[in-house]
Amino acid sequence: MSQNSKKVRLATAWLGGCSGCHMSFLDLDELLIELIEKVDIVYGPLVDHKEFPEDVDICLVEGAVTNVENLELARQIRTNSKIVISFGDCAVTGNVTSMRNRIPIKDLLTAVYHEAQAPIGAESLKVLPALLKKALPLHQAIKVDLYLPGCPPDPERIATAVTALLEGREVELAPQMRTFG
């Protein structure tokens, strides 16, 4: 894909989350311009690629693993990425996404798709990917190399981590940069 073979292949993925972590990524502002010189963004909501590509160097994964589709994608990510980063609280802890874990799936779907204000009806359920019994933090589904907590992780954290990785250094976050929430 990329003409410059030296560029790092970066992917981002959006599982069960609100996309806030991706928004925070966009908040990198001018750093994005610097970044884009060093990396190719090869997959994710920010670019238009249908399939998760091979040979990804770094993948930032937002969101908890909450349905079968998430799980399949998580596995593809693991198989094809060198470094997988749990990106934001939903991926790291399950966070808000996992607040449904106490509720039986059946009750949950009934409440959302049948009793909610705009009923969608049973038919549409057939196209929804099946929910897992519990929304899982990413590392309980696949092996994770680095944790970047925060809801969302602020741009400073993202910059610190990504810069270190691009420079081939070990990522060291100061305590105040690794708080949940």
Place this chain on the structure above:
Amino acid sequence: MPVITLTIDDELVSARAGQSILEACREHGIKIPTLCNLDGLSARGGCRLCLVEVAGNPRLLPACTTEALENMVVTTHNEKIDRYRRMILELTFAERNHTCAVCVSNQHCELQTLAAELGMDHVRYDYLNPELGLDTSHARYGVDHNRCVLCLRCVRVCDEVEGAHTWDVKGRGIESRVITDLNRPWGDSESCTECGKCVEVCPTGALFDKGSAVAEMKKEASFLRRILDGREKNEWRR
């Protein structure tokens, strides 16, 4: 008061006889993580974060309840102790629903800070996701059992400092819950003096001022030392 000498982390330090290892460490600026402990309240030894190694003792001992003794050799940090502390935090986070992002105490929470400081960045155990309630029957305060870590600071401050003993614990094991009076809504409590000490000493967002939104609940427990010094050292004259 007689003074004793002991070694903490390879350094010779002095302490007053009768002091706990934790107190001795604090006076010398040696940091040991704690959660259930609070200066001014009785020591409990429940959170297990302040466990230290004492030479000659095969078991790790809680620094808060273990008396510092002459010639004791104490290690407060090493690979094993640090790992255990992180694992204990993992268990604490897995026990209830600490969804930091939507907590009133977000960014002002002792548990959250401990996890960041000790490098506990993910939980490997199953989150237990218990079904827990919220009691907002009190006019001024609320209790959210989802955030409670059972440090029992509220129980102790209410009993030891305020003297009301409104709080206690019901049940046991994983079913333990803090309660007011006969497990009635807090707002109906006959013994509660509404002093709010319990809220201020609570390390997490379990006890909060009503009306606080996410990240708005800041707490200040330093009043405790002032009250106690005033009382015990007769600093406050009548």
Place this chain on the structure above:
Amino acid sequence: MTAQAMPSVPAEQSQQLRFQLIDKSLKKFQYQQDALIEVLHAAQETFGHLDEEILDYVSRQLKLPPSWVYGVATFYNFFTLDPQGEHICVVCMGTACYVKGAGEIVTKLEREFSVKDGDTTEDGQLTLMTARCLGNCSLAPMLTLDGEVLGKESAESTIAAIHTKATLTAAAKEKNA
């Protein structure tokens, strides 16, 4: 159970009599706060359970904070805050009983009487409980039905024994009526 033993006494009076039984225990222990567990034992024996009124009474008499009393009452398995069924079946889940199939007995009882371990049937007939070893391991699997020890039980024999008890009680009630 005491209530059934004194059917002619009006409810209010019998309640009063029962509080007198607690008083007796309180006096025996000279209102010492340390005797809380003993007093709760006496109260539970008299009333069959410990409700709010009883706990409040005990806490006032012993001059203990209510939450303290509630905490103690809920710490120990013996004390129950809900009224018990007419018949109480306690299945031993000690190791010897477990390896000899006590778990299956509990499952089948739960199914037969539509009751969960620790709960009472809706009609108030049966309370099903499990115990951590009743110390009669040579009788494994064993259980107690209204305090009577039944040894080397099967799910079927237990269900039959409970039905027999229930029938007897029903018959006795009919006779009284």
Place this chain on the structure above:
Amino acid sequence: MNPTSLLKQAEEEQQRQQQLNLRVFLCYSTPCIAAGAEQVKTALESLIKEKQLNTELEIVATGCMGPCSRGPLLRIKPAEGEEQTYEKVTPEQAREILLHSIEQRPVETEALPADLPFFARQTRIVLSNNGEIDPEKIEHCIARGAYSALAHVLHEMSPEEVCNEIKNSGLRGRGGGGYPAGVKWNLVRKSPADRKYVVANGDEGDPGAYMDRTIMESDPHRVLEGMAIAGYAVGAEQGYIYVRGEYPLAAARLVKAIKAAERRGLLGSRVLGSNFNFRIDLRVGAGAFVCGEETALMTSIMGRRGQPVPRPPYPAQSGLWGYPTLINNVESFANVAPIMEKGADWFASFGTDKSKGTKVFALCGEVVNSGLIEVPMGISLRDIVFEIGGGLPDGGKFKAAQTGGPSGGCIPAEFLDTPVDYESLKELGSIMGSGGLIVMNETSCMPDVAKFFMEFCLDESCGKCVSCRVGTVEMYELLKRITDGSAMLTDLEILEELCELVQETSLCGLGMTAPNPVLNTLKYYRDEYLAHIENKSCPAGVCQLDQIPLMKLPEHAAERAVFKEER
């Protein structure tokens, strides 16, 4: 009473017993009652009434005789001739046995062989009165020497001498820990305080253990006497005996025994005419296993939530209400009087180098003769299971012996010849514990057994410390997943690491030992765990294994849409 009148009463009672033609001992302990001992007693009593035999014989309703699986047990002791024991006696057989014995005709019901290994291989010190006395009759106990050791101690020995005698005997705590009793006694004796306490721990909670219940039910005075001797030795005037709430009969008998002893001046003020005062009060537990832990037990005696407190300080320094307290297990106290009576050397002649005396075990599970046994320390497990226990029933194959309850472990067949003592069992990853010994055959699944004990521990955790409160639940969740098919190999690593944490960081013994059954079964039966996880098969055929790991994709695409979930 004074020592002389005590002796006199003992002699009088012995004479009365000798004048009888026949003494009939009927085991009247809970298992035998459940097996029909009550009906046997009624039949015998009506026969006596019918034939007016009451001057020639007496029926003694005794405590546990031992082989509980053979109950009801009846023993006939004629004034002359051999005594005979009969098993599984029906009321009809009992009538026949009694009639024929009294008329000196041959008894038709078959008696147990006199050299039955169940009895022959035992050494009875603690249980020496079991089956010989009616525990509710203090005269029976006095006739067999009860309180004579106390009389001797009070009038002939100094407290220091008593402590040293215990020390020299090598007696170790029978509650499981095995701490040298003499050391503890001396610590309390030397602790300066104007008030001290003695506590007997009868909160026997290990599932599958009922030694202490039997001792308290069958020979309560033995325990009381031991406590009084301890009180004299350490300088305490008040004792508490804490009985598990599940044991109402033991509590009732102890109350009776205390009253009877007080009435005779064997307890209370000026015991046996000395200057020593000693009161014993009973405390009945209310259903909390953790109260078997000594510091939790003491908070419970004080009427509080039975939560342990960190040690140090130890009870010997600061126990009940902050005063020095000697706390020992009921069985430990039951060993005291015999030691005082026969001497430390005599006691030390039983057992092994480091573990002296005998140990009472509750032998049960898959074994022909289940019941209560007392054996010298150092006997092999094989002798216990196959000689005394008579092996496994129905041709079952021995798989493991579980000792130490939820704090112990399973000992596999290859270690059957290990001597039973504190150190050897510990080396095998189990513990002596209070004395429950459960035999398991091939139909027991080890991960399932580990899960059973973990469920016990999480239920009984007091909740004070995080490691035990949450750790036991998480260990249980992992074991549940291993046994339902939803575990991955990584879960095994997490489990092992968690076991280590809970062991090392829990506040009290409950948490510290809760991982033992897991670690121990992982050590000897790891292949069983692996079979569950990797092959989804349970070698013992116990577990269903019908779940898939949470993070595993359903295999069929059809299962991936929501409507499948809804069905």
